[in-house]
Amino acid sequence: MGTIVISSTVVLVVLGFGNPLWWLVAVAVLFLYVQYGRGPSAPSAPTGGPPSAGATPASYRAYRDRRDKQARWERRYRRERPFESRRQAREKSG
Numbered sequence: 068m069g070t071i072v073i074s075s076t077v078v079l080v081v082l083g084f085g086n087p088l089w090w091l092v093a094v095a096v097l098f099l100y101v102q103y104g105r106g107p108s109a110p111s112a113p114t115g116g117p118p119s120a121g122a123t124p125a126s127y128r129a130y131r132d133r134r135d136k137q138a139r140w141e142r143r144y145r146r147e148r149p150f151e152s153r154r155q156a157r158e159k160s161g
Contacts, residue, residue, distance in 0.1 A: 072100045 079093035144151075 068104060069100075072096060072104065 076093045076096055079089045079096065083090035083093065
């Protein structure tokens, strides 16, 4: 999408040498793209940490899903490999 916006902006700037109204149209296209067209940005929280205070509910839900999935994998690992999980607990404590 960004490539289309940039190429159309270049075309409008080139057309603007004959009629400066096209430059205004190019600025309007860029403004609308920046305001509405970029879609969701990168997640506000890193994968390992809690979400920031200004996080949207959707990103918090994604964080919660990742956290719950990790907890399920850890419980499964402890259940299927009891000796390894005990050894890891011993190494952490002592």
